[in-house]
Amino acid sequence: MTAEADPMSHDDNVIAQMDQISKDIANKSPLVSEPEPVENLKSEYTQNHGFLAKIEHLTKSYSKIRRVRGDGNCFYRAYAYTLFDACKRDAALRDRVFKKLDTTLAWLVQLGMPSFTTEDFHDTFVETLKNHCDSGTYDSLMETFNNDGMSNYLVVYVRLLTSGQLQQDSDEYLPFVEGLYKDMKEFCDKEVMPVDREADHLQIKALTECLSFPLKLVYVDRSEGGPTELVIPDGSSPDVSLLYRPGHYDILYD
Amino acid sequence: MAETAGVHVELVDNSFLKLRGEIKGPPDTPFDGGKYILDITIPETYPFNPPKVTFRTKIWHPNISSVTGAICLDILKDQWAAAMTLRTVLLSLQSLLSSAEPDDPQDAVVAKQYKDDFTCYKRTAKHWAVVYAQASACQNKEDVEALALFDKNIQQLMQMGFSEQDSRVALSSKNWNVEAAVECLFS
Incomplete structure (x- = not known):
C-alpha cells in the first residue's frame, strides 16, 4: 500500500499541455521571420472592422512587418534583434551600447544575480x-536569431538587464506593482526572469532605459480611431518601431 | 560545486545529464542534521527548461511526495529562470524544508496532517528523518516518548506480517492510530 497522496499532479499536466502548445507554435513560425508587407495583416482580420481600419492606417506609415515568434519572448527578441541591426549601422549607438554593456556584468552581480x-x-x-558589428551580414544575423540556443541566450541577457534596471530604480517602478509583489526583486523573479514570461510596459521602459536605445510602440487593438503610438522613454526619438497587438510584439519598418 | 551552506552536487556518470545532489536538513526543523540525496536530470533544452529534481531519500513533507520524492516548487516549474544555477535550486529546496507551503501541496496526506495536527506532523517528519536521513534525534522528552511509541507501533504491525515500509506509511498517514492503519493496510 502507498499513501494515497500522489496523483499525477495537476501542474505536470498543465506543463505538458503548455509544452505542446509551444511546440505547435514553434513548428509554424520561425523565431524571427523575413519582412513582409503590412497589408498581409489584413487577411488575419477579415471579420474585424475595428482592426482592419487600424491596419489600413498602419500601411500609410509602415511598409513592412517582421514577425517574431509568439513564445512569450517576442518583445525581448524583437528588441535584441533591432538593437543588433541598429548597432551595425550606427557607430555612435554602437559605442554607447558597448560602453554600457562593459559595466553591466559587475552591476548585475552586485544586484545579486548569480555571477x-x-x-x-x-x-x-x-x-x-561584437562579431555582428565587425563582420556580420544580414544572413548571419538571421541565422543567429533563428538558432534556438543562441537566440534564447541573447534573450536571457536582455531579461537580466531589464531585471537589473527595475531593481536599481525600484523607487520609480515599485509603485506600479505595489500590493501585488512585496518588492521589485519578487516582481523580477516572477515576471521578468522566468523563461517565456511576456513583457509588459514596465519591462519595456526599464530595458530601453538601461541600454538608452528607445523605441516606438504602435498599438493596434479593437478601440476606435487610428493606431496609438507611444515613444518609450518619453521624449526620446527612436529609430525603431514595434507593432503591439494584444499579447504580441512584431517589428515594423517605414 | 564546493560544499558550502550544506548543499553539494556531483556527477553520477560522465554525461553531465545525470547528477546527484545532497542537502543538509536545516536547523530548527524536523529534518535537522539529516542528509537528503536528490536525483537531478538535466534536460537537453537546459538552461531554458528547469532540471528535473526528485528526492531519493524518503521524506515526510507537504511539498514532497512521500511515495515518489516528486517536488512541488515553483522554480522547478513555471518560475524557472535560465540564469539560475543548480546551487540556487539546492538552496531553494533547503529553504523549502524550512518553510513548507501546505496550501500548494505535492503530498495531500502530509499537507492535511500539517494543517490538522501540526505536532503529529512534526513528529512523523522527525521519525522519517531519523530513519531515512540519519537526522539527529529529538531532545524534548515528550517527543522522545512519542517517537519511541511510533517504533513500537511499527513493530506491532510488522508482527502482523506487514512490511516495515508499508507499516510506516500506513501509520504515518493515519496519525499513528494502529487500528486505522491496519484497516488501511487491509483495504
Whole structure:
C-alpha cells in the first residue's frame, strides 16, 4: 500500500499541455521571420472592422512587418534583434551600447544575480554583438536569431538587464506593482526572469532605459480611431518601431 | 560545486545529464542534521527548461511526495529562470524544508496532517528523518516518548506480517492510530 497522496499532479499536466502548445507554435513560425508587407495583416482580420481600419492606417506609415515568434519572448527578441541591426549601422549607438554593456556584468552581480551564469550570458551577448558589428551580414544575423540556443541566450541577457534596471530604480517602478509583489526583486523573479514570461510596459521602459536605445510602440487593438503610438522613454526619438497587438510584439519598418 | 551552506552536487556518470545532489536538513526543523540525496536530470533544452529534481531519500513533507520524492516548487516549474544555477535550486529546496507551503501541496496526506495536527506532523517528519536521513534525534522528552511509541507501533504491525515500509506509511498517514492503519493496510 502507498499513501494515497500522489496523483499525477495537476501542474505536470498543465506543463505538458503548455509544452505542446509551444511546440505547435514553434513548428509554424520561425523565431524571427523575413519582412513582409503590412497589408498581409489584413487577411488575419477579415471579420474585424475595428482592426482592419487600424491596419489600413498602419500601411500609410509602415511598409513592412517582421514577425517574431509568439513564445512569450517576442518583445525581448524583437528588441535584441533591432538593437543588433541598429548597432551595425550606427557607430555612435554602437559605442554607447558597448560602453554600457562593459559595466553591466559587475552591476548585475552586485544586484545579486548569480555571477557564474550571468557572466556566461553577458559574454555571449557582448561577443555575438561584437562579431555582428565587425563582420556580420544580414544572413548571419538571421541565422543567429533563428538558432534556438543562441537566440534564447541573447534573450536571457536582455531579461537580466531589464531585471537589473527595475531593481536599481525600484523607487520609480515599485509603485506600479505595489500590493501585488512585496518588492521589485519578487516582481523580477516572477515576471521578468522566468523563461517565456511576456513583457509588459514596465519591462519595456526599464530595458530601453538601461541600454538608452528607445523605441516606438504602435498599438493596434479593437478601440476606435487610428493606431496609438507611444515613444518609450518619453521624449526620446527612436529609430525603431514595434507593432503591439494584444499579447504580441512584431517589428515594423517605414 | 564546493560544499558550502550544506548543499553539494556531483556527477553520477560522465554525461553531465545525470547528477546527484545532497542537502543538509536545516536547523530548527524536523529534518535537522539529516542528509537528503536528490536525483537531478538535466534536460537537453537546459538552461531554458528547469532540471528535473526528485528526492531519493524518503521524506515526510507537504511539498514532497512521500511515495515518489516528486517536488512541488515553483522554480522547478513555471518560475524557472535560465540564469539560475543548480546551487540556487539546492538552496531553494533547503529553504523549502524550512518553510513548507501546505496550501500548494505535492503530498495531500502530509499537507492535511500539517494543517490538522501540526505536532503529529512534526513528529512523523522527525521519525522519517531519523530513519531515512540519519537526522539527529529529538531532545524534548515528550517527543522522545512519542517517537519511541511510533517504533513500537511499527513493530506491532510488522508482527502482523506487514512490511516495515508499508507499516510506516500506513501509520504515518493515519496519525499513528494502529487500528486505522491496519484497516488501511487491509483495504
